[in-house]
Amino acid sequence: MITLPLPGLHARDVRRIGDHAAAAEARRFLHPVQQALLHRRGWLKMLAPRSCGGAELPLPDVVRLEEAVASIDGSMGWVLTLCAGAGWFAGFLPPPIAADIMHTRRVCVAGSGAPTGYAEQEGDGYRISGSWDYASGAPMGTHFTLNAVLRKDGQPMLDASGQPSIRAFIVPVRHVSITPSWSTIGMRATATHRYAIDGAWVPKEHGFTIAPEAATADGPLYRFPFMSLAYVTLAANIAGMAAHFLRLASDLVGRRQDNASAMLSDKMHQLAQKREHFYQALDRCWKLVEQGRTLASQDMDAIRATSLALVAISRCAVDELYPYCGLYAAREDTDINRVWRDFHTAIQHKLFTA
Template sequence: MTATVPHPDITGTALAPRDAKRLRDDAAVADAGGALTAAQRALVHRRGWLGTLAPRAVGGAEWPLPRVVALEEALAEADGSTAWVVTLCAGAAWFAGFWPPALARDVLATHRACVAGSGAATGRAEHDGDGWRLQGRWAHASGAPWATHFTVNAVLHQHGVPLHDAGGAPRVAAFVVPARCVHVEPTWRAIGLRASASHALRIDGAWVPASHRFVIDAAHATHDGPLWRFPFRALAFATLAAVTCGIARHFVALAMPAVAVRLASEGAASPLREAARDAPRQLTQARDAFYARLDAAWARVEAGLPAHDAAAAVEAAARELVHAARRAVDDLYPACGLPAADAGSDINRVWRDLHTATLHALWWT
């Protein structure tokens, strides 16, 4: 069993200070332009962050999940959009553990490999010879402009008729598709995470071989290791919660100087004094509980033990962490003054990123 990785209070060992500075220095320009800057993207590829969850045997880094989560939180403290792209695209590259090794090796060997995608089953896949013909539109794929490959979910069809499982529900399958088969539609106009470029994608009848279809289940993993035994839903909860937490911690750091000025001019009974004390403390408590549950679940999976209950605990702790992050930001925001309403200010960008991140469908299922 590997040692538990530390979860630093700021960025610590999770992210080099010079890398955090590079991401943060470009954050405003990226936000205004609606896309990560060339320097940010180059850093992401240079550090190999998009491959942290991919199998080592086919070219990935295969980090322990707690280490990946700590990195994603630290990235979010530097820049929410960069963290969002890394998290979603590294998560899509995790699927390489369920692909045939030759396919995974080819995808990850692509120059500046980046796997984006959507979990919504808004496409159709018609059985066609030795493969599948894909058609459909998927609303959001973070990092879409830079993707070399996409993963999509589609309802299976045979001779134009949708297939159903034993319970009568439509049969849905996942596919990996080269970017040359995909049309990216520039639809992302959210108030936050603007530089994540989470645009829509469309596929108009592209054919892929049967090997490009995959099943996200430990029983179908093509690589051994705890990453592909860890339940996917809990992995998604953990990574997205960490990003949300990192954005909230960045907001708190930016807000506290303004809060201190307000407190200096208000009496001891000011409601703001309680918020200034409780918001950061409650966020830290939720964060500590989250990492404790994540470490416990990871240890069980590493040891080959059943992880259902531990995974459920990770999901619950992730939900509470996201709620604590939103509460902390909303409790402190009114004390930050009009600069926090300036769309060009750092604190406004971070506020917008936080409230966009917490709208992810995962938190409302």
């Protein structure tokens, strides 16, 4: 049996997350009890700077917590990861703006990284228009992040290489309209909807650059490369969901008289090994950044490789064991079926299919 440490999770938290997972899927967004827990524990601000009201937790602790939550409810783990990850951008905003955002009641930053909108330069700011897909946790969002192509006088502004210049922005929810658009076999409770902005003007200080040299907060969190952070946080979610599936599968596979039990044991062992390698790479790279060093290309390659290896064994374990779980696992009203659907929806993320 795979058991995961549950950092920061009390037994009561585990029950609150798990007991409401099925109801959250039915209502197609996190249950109010789950939402309240995210706010009460401050998890949505755990990557934001302490200087603006965040917790600024060490990244390895954050990743382990996200994995633990995903191992109880994949949708809640995903919303936590994506919205806390968007909160990390506070470390790249002017401190007064970051503080104003992070002190918002029940703050939750949602958003999308696709540059599917425009930001027209106007006075001392930009007028933003466009629509963006896949904002996990959208119904909770108090602020939304986005990427937009910069324009002046209706024409795209170009960067140093002659390509359209793209900038990240953060806007309050009052400028945003959300369109329910999330219709998938799994991860239903993430409410990963589309949102649009129609000509909202924001000061230029609401634009930001995601790069260590552009950080406005001093901690090591904001010197950790963005893509490396994305790999470890999302891979941990996949591993958590896979571990949840294997726990549920063990009760079904254990009743069989064929070699399925041996396969289950083997997949658990392989997953545990890849998970250990994954955290070894993360912990080592985090220590380097804590010491003030810049991660070399081989360090970032190790983060990517161990993340993808963890995802690959997770996929292999779930896919190879599912046929041995019987028709019970094909019933949509069972926990194992929900976890299977959540897993196969999350694994479609472009980070793991590129």
